[in-house]
Amino acid sequence: MVRKAERRRSMISAARKLFAEYGFENTTMQNIADEAKVGVATLFRYFPRKEDLIIEVVKEAIEQQVPRFEEITQSNKTGIEKMEDVLTAYIDFISEEYRETTKLLEAFELYITFVPVEKSMLEEIEKAYGEISSIVAEIVKEGKEDGSIQLSISDEFVWNTIFSMFGTAVKKYTLYTFLPDTILPVPSKEELMMVKKFMISFLKNSTQ
Amino acid sequence: MVRKAERRRSMISAARKLFAEYGFENTTMQNIADEAKVGVATLFRYFPRKEDLIIEVVKEAIEQQVPRFEEITQSNKTGIEKMEDVLTAYIDFISEEYRETTKLLEAFELYITFVPVEKSMLEEIEKAYGEISSIVAEIVKEGKEDGSIQLSISDEFVWNTIFSMFGTAVKKYTLYTFLPDTILPVPSKEELMMVKKFMISFLKNSTQ
Amino acid sequence: MVRKAERRRSMISAARKLFAEYGFENTTMQNIADEAKVGVATLFRYFPRKEDLIIEVVKEAIEQQVPRFEEITQSNKTGIEKMEDVLTAYIDFISEEYRETTKLLEAFELYITFVPVEKSMLEEIEKAYGEISSIVAEIVKEGKEDGSIQLSISDEFVWNTIFSMFGTAVKKYTLYTFLPDTILPVPSKEELMMVKKFMISFLKNSTQ
Amino acid sequence: MVRKAERRRSMISAARKLFAEYGFENTTMQNIADEAKVGVATLFRYFPRKEDLIIEVVKEAIEQQVPRFEEITQSNKTGIEKMEDVLTAYIDFISEEYRETTKLLEAFELYITFVPVEKSMLEEIEKAYGEISSIVAEIVKEGKEDGSIQLSISDEFVWNTIFSMFGTAVKKYTLYTFLPDTILPVPSKEELMMVKKFMISFLKNSTQ
DNA sequence: TATGAATGAGCCTTCATTCAT
């Protein structure tokens, strides 16, 4: 029935909330069950191992980001305009609205470097990551076709790396927003916008 | 005595090794004591709470990186050359040799977003972070003075942000080297070198 | 309906199979329901407590053995011949075919020494046990009447005890067949047959 | 120190008491710790897995029986007299004094038919069992040498089996003493004594 | 009536931290 799906959702979202606030290891299954207002046993019925729940939460977190990028590609802007939107989307990760998600992803990436996770569990996560990056690759191609993007072959390598770095760094900054600024300073949104503008101009006439 | 300092060192280095391999939460105080060939009680005498040890390990990890940068400033190269060395130093973080340290720092940055740490404990870490960034700031200043670096005022903002992103991303890549490439692709050293070259040229004549 | 009885049977036989394989405590009601292809709730409708099911399974296991002995009494052999058949029947307990049942009984006998079971629940089981032993007692009587069995009064006591020991030991051996022989050696069927022959000769002319 | 051994002993004996009263599965590690007046963690320090404790308890229970048999062999009686003592010793298992031990062994024998136990864990138990049976075998040999025991080759097989059955059954009877007699009647000590006498006479002149 | 879903109580085990030698 619908009830079942609803409950599932409520458990995932309770987990998500607590994981984002306290981290995976400091959140107990009991905490999550309480937050979701279910018995522990019920939680375990849906997610037999704590890890299953972690994976599920993270998977959904990533998947939730996909539509944002799909929307961008599906607009009828030029390639360069779409790319600008993409960069803006990344910058938005820092906004309060998206922080929880990004924090979760950062936590997960660290988690799997320490705890060995079954390959099969990661597949769906990989897939979601893949979707986003292929969307971005597609946009570059479009831009080159519609002439809005100009990239020499060697500059394309540079671009790819810069783009990757941009995404990686911005995500990491999200984490830093939870820290006292004195420890790790986070560039302001304005500063990131300036970098965005710079990157766009790179795409337009990098050969110059 | 000297013995005391030695013991302390061996405990920290045991902790460091295990923390880097298994993460903070999956490493027990007993594990560390065993690795350091000390009794647990002794470990606790030196570091009354596990957290103290974590802080200490991280502090040392950061501090160990400072000399690398100090060396760079103290050479008698031009500003731009020094900056090139700095970027190279960052890229080296990905090398096996430095990975453990970086992994530790990444883990710590996540750790403190979840576990509230007394401000006083963080001060020393802040200090070490600060040292590095002021070294870098100094280099830019030098470069501008010796004429090897040309930056308009607005480009200086861009540069600072780009530089921060570069550092942040490269550190994060280090973590990714522990993950299957299918999940999160890491740019190769060559690609990073190309970006470095690009950044250097930005410094030389950004106004162009 | 008949359906109801059928379902009941399938649950009991599922339980029996699993109890014999994993023991009472390591078999869950869910396991049994799954094996019987019924919902757990249904299982509980028929057997409100797990213990009820245990009792039922055991009761049936014992009852299934009764006909074997009834058949023996109802033949028109002499008393001594019937007794020989009885001993053979016991020896057969070790055969794969009967092991499951015997294992169940052994497990149950231990179970009730630890878990207090309502007297009323045991009544039926008592009854089945009683049936078998009265059949055997009857056979001895018959044998004495038809002259095939010769027992002085005191030897009859000895016989009864020996017979009880024979039955008890053989049942226990069944269990041992599941264990590595190095731990507890089980007499071979041939050896048991020799003992049987010996016991028969005791019945024939014990006074000698 | 001695303290350590004492504590160990107190834990084992608490476990033994509770295991014998409630069975392995119905006794929790917490119960045992409480009974032994130690913290659970201490219990786990000595016996990292519950199973280790089970094995230890059982091992000691068996080992405690060995001296009884050793004493018998070391006396300077004839073989047949020693054998008589052995049989008496077995009969004594039914006495209150030995019941707990025997119950434990019975429980364990069932336990290992259901729960797979590492071969290595069983070795010591095997050893203790082996000691007793080799003592008995030795006695028969002695008896044949000193002429007090007369056994044709074929009768020796019969004897071995009968003896094994006697031991097996008597041990099982011990369990039955915990049950209402109506379920499973236990031969009285007197009856067992009569069987003993009979067995001894068998040993003396079985060829007759 | 048949059933899947829900659940609290409880179990084994771990670990940071304290004690006692």
Place this chain on the structure above:
DNA sequence: CATGAATGAAGGCTCATTCAT
């Protein structure tokens, strides 16, 4: 000062049993 031993609190997970459809 160094240490092994001791421990309570807590965590992941299970299961007999009850609800609600």
